[in-house]
Amino acid sequence: MAIDNVLTSSSTGIDGNAYTTSVSNDTLTNEDFLTLMLEELKQQDPTDPQDSAALMDSQLQMSTIQANTDMTAAMTSLQSSYSSSALATASNLIGNVVEDGTLDSEGLLKSYAVQTVESIDGELFANTKQLVGIIDGLMNAETEELILYDANGNIYEDGEMTDYNVSLDEDGRFQYNEDGTLTILDDNNIVVTSTDITDKYVYAGSSISYSDEITVIAFSNINEVR
Secondary structure, three states, rough: OOOOOEEEEEEEOOOHHHHHHHEEEEOHHHHHHHHHHHHHHHOOOOOOOHHHHHHHHHHHHHHHHHHHHHHHHHHHHHHHHHHHHHHHHHHOOOOOOOEEOOOOOOOOEEEEEEEEEEOOOEEEEEEEEEEEEEEEEEEEOOOOOOEOOOOOOOOHHHHHEEEEEOOOOOOOOOEEEEOOOEEEEEEOOOOOHHHHHOOOOEEEEEEEEEOOEHHHHEEEHOEEEO
């Protein structure tokens, strides 16, 4: 009887004959093992039968080991597939604003804009930038061009500081007159009433200001998405 994938080790005795010292059946399949058992039953001495129960027990152990090996391989493949799927799903958060329950120095909930997501050792993380404020845009209504102003409200045109500044509240947002126009101040901090000026400088929408630093947040810590 020939069975493939069986490894044997042998040595030579003092009588000059070769003897098998070990047999490796780590690569035997269940079918090979059954073939081996049947051959053993055919060749055994009827007066001194082999212990087939022990052989069956070995076969059961081998089957259990193989099943565990197959299960481990399957779980590894499943885990890899799940990680890839989870990362693809997590990428949908890119561009969204999330919260993790932490508070800023004023006791307000911190908000973060998700820049990228990544998986590290099977755990998902979001690389974010904290939202630190809102910036109002200023436009010259005559030219329909956006113009700059600094943190003190000083208005700049053509790279030069003008004699006017836009009034800002404590959060750096525009302040308005009763008629809805922007509150513009002259170089003496007096409110300008001339319509030539109040009609010239107008609100041009707002944008969110972000921190330059990247904050890494574990997905397990995210408790709000918007």
